Amino acid sequence: MAELLQLLVYGIVLGSIITLGAIGVSLVFGILRFANFAHGDLMTVGAYFALVVANLQLSMWVAFPVAFLGTIGAALVIDRVLFRPLRRTAPVILLISSFGVALILRSLVQLIWGSANQVYEAGIQMPYVVMGLRIKPDQITIVLGAVVLVTALHLFLQNTKMGKAMRAMADNVDLARVTGIDTERVVVWTWVIAAGLAAAAGIFLGMDTRLHPVMGWKLLLPVFAAAILGGIGKPYGAIAGGLVIGIAQEFSTLFLSPAYKPAVAFGLMVVMLIVRPKGLMGGRG
Amino acid sequence: MTANARALTVENVFGGYGGADILNGLDLRVGPGEIALIIGPNGAGKSTAIKAIFGLVKVRAGTVVYGGENLTGLRPDQIVHRGMCYVPQEHNVFPLLTVHENLEMGAFVRTDDFSHQLEMVYEMFPALVEKRNVQAGTLSGGQRQMVAIGRALMMEPSLLLLDEPTAGLSPIVMDSIFEKIREINGMGIAILMVEQNAKKALTFADRAYVLVMGRKRHEDSGPNILADPEVAEMFLGGGK
Numbered sequence: 001m002a003e004l005l006q007l008l009v010y011g012i013v014l015g016s017i018i019t020l021g022a023i024g025v026s027l028v029f030g031i032l033r034f035a036n037f038a039h040g041d042l043m044t045v046g047a048y049f050a051l052v053v054a055n056l057q058l059s060m061w062v063a064f065p066v067a068f069l070g071t072i073g074a075a076l077v078i079d080r081v082l083f084r085p086l087r088r089t090a091p092v093i094l095l096i097s098s099f100g101v102a103l104i105l106r107s108l109v110q111l112i113w114g115s116a117n118q119v120y121e122a123g124i125q126m127p128y129v130v131m132g133l134r135i136k137p138d139q140i141t142i143v144l145g146a147v148v149l150v151t152a153l154h155l156f157l158q159n160t161k162m163g164k165a166m167r168a169m170a171d172n173v174d175l176a177r178v179t180g181i182d183t184e185r186v187v188v189w190t191w192v193i194a195a196g197l198a199a200a201a202g203i204f205l206g207m208d209t210r211l212h213p214v215m216g217w218k219l220l221l222p223v224f225a226a227a228i229l230g231g232i233g234k235p236y237g238a239i240a241g242g243l244v245i246g247i248a249q250e251f252s253t254l255f256l257s258p259a260y261k262p263a264v265a266f267g268l269m270v271v272m273l274i275v276r277p278k279g280l281m282g283g284r285g
Numbered sequence: 286m287t288a289n290a291r292a293l294t295v296e297n298v299f300g301g302y303g304g305a306d307i308l309n310g311l312d313l314r315v316g317p318g319e320i321a322l323i324i325g326p327n328g329a330g331k332s333t334a335i336k337a338i339f340g341l342v343k344v345r346a347g348t349v350v351y352g353g354e355n356l357t358g359l360r361p362d363q364i365v366h367r368g369m370c371y372v373p374q375e376h377n378v379f380p381l382l383t384v385h386e387n388l389e390m391g392a393f394v395r396t397d398d399f400s401h402q403l404e405m406v407y408e409m410f411p412a413l414v415e416k417r418n419v420q421a422g423t424l425s426g427g428q429r430q431m432v433a434i435g436r437a438l439m440m441e442p443s444l445l446l447l448d449e450p451t452a453g454l455s456p457i458v459m460d461s462i463f464e465k466i467r468e469i470n471g472m473g474i475a476i477l478m479v480e481q482n483a484k485k486a487l488t489f490a491d492r493a494y495v496l497v498m499g500r501k502r503h504e505d506s507g508p509n510i511l512a513d514p515e516v517a518e519m520f521l522g523g524g525k
Contacts, residue, residue, distance in 0.1 A: 168390045171379040180365035180394040
């Protein structure tokens with residue numbers, strides 16, 4: 001029982017990270033209408049921006065905003081240079097382009113920061129022991145951070161004019177356009193949010209494990225699985241999807257080698273696509 | 286709401302979706318405060334005509350002038366600023382947004398206080414008041430049409446373009462939508478609409494155009510067109 005609860009804790013931590021990535025994938029899919037394969041590497045970029053600050057012996061409170069701004073800037077430049085001219089083409093062209101962006105970002109990270117494993121802080125964190133469960137301070141930061149970010153996103157989507165316009169555009173692009181909504185401005189905000197959350201996911205992943213140029217790429221499969229599980233294009237579904245995938249991956253280590261964790265995400269995604277292709281929350285008919 | 290005296294004039298417009306032209310020298314006019322109707326057989330380019338006016342279809346030649354200003358080549362988001370709003374035939378609400386949010390989206394480009402306009406729309410469509418926090422996708426066809434028209438009214442347009450506002454509605458609901466359209470027109474807002482249920486709409490149209498092959502074939506007042514035996518025979522299903 002204690003072992004199960006311990007795995008649940010790990011699952012929630014991993015699920016929080018996956019959720020932050022999956023929301024971004026879902027938002028970009030809903031509004032820009034393509035599956036962004038560069039999203040994992042955007043997380044990597046965010047993690048390494050934070051590493052730069054951490055290496056200067058500054059606190060993570062400085063690292064976070066720097067990584068946010070850097071990653072958002074990178075996403076906006078990529079959109080402007082590459083995705084924007086392709087906006088009116090077929091989604092598959094955008095998808096392949098995003099694959100190219102993924103390779104470029106990963107190579108740049110490797111070129112600049114090297115391919116060795118790195119950490120934000122050397123040394124061992126002493127875990128808290130609560131009712132027999134071992135919980136590291138970083139894990140608390142990760143889960144709380146994810147809760148704060150998801151809550152902020154929820155308030156933004158429900159209460160602000162831009163948030164409503166984002167939902168409107170995800171709902172019906174053509175109608176958004178004839179209503180007079182400035183769709184390019186909505187796109188910019190979509191990248192700001194998706195890249196910001198990607199940076200947070202990358203940093204949290206780096207805190208939970210370590211930094212490596214393929215860290216984000218390796219998480220892309222579970223992130224996509226979570227987005228699909230939640231019904232792609234629906235950011236709220238991505239939250240549930242992320243937690244389900246994270247917890248399922250950790251529980252699978254009870255009877256499978258941890259090396260098969262991505263296979264669990266993949267398996268769930270396949271089953272989901274067969275059984276409920278519109279996602280956990282269903283969808284409009 | 287001020288009824289400003291602006292007329293729409295479409296002159297010799299050619300255009301389509303990129304392949305062969307669908308509009309072949311279209312001429313039409315909607316005077317200030319008028320109800321104008323476009324009828325014609327399937328594939329005549331009725332919806333395309335409205336889309337061309339609203340900047341959704343590329344106009345290859347010809348001009349669209351509204352209130353003395355040339356709108357040819359402008360994008361829809363630029364046109365809504367000029368007092369013209371459009372209600373598409375299908376997919377004309379944001380299904381996952383609430384009724385209230387749909388109406389708010391209609392005023393997206395407004396920076397002033399539009400609460401009086403929200404009130405006006407709820408007054409015009411009282412059925413929407415109790416549905417205001419319901420997702421628009423769950424509404425009936427008639428209610429959805431009300432949301433779509435209400436959304437377009439949020440910009441306080443002086444001309445409303447309606448693409449088949451009664452398509453797929455039951456006769457009773459259809460009548461109530463026509464009733465609302467006349468009510469809106471009574472506020473001084475000009476209407477240009479494409480309509481399948483032509484007989485009914487012709488009874489109150491100030492002006493009607495019969496479109497064939499992307500060109501104007503007949504033009505007259507609604508009741509006159511209705512009385513024209515040739516038109517009745519060809520486009521209104523004869524004695525049916």
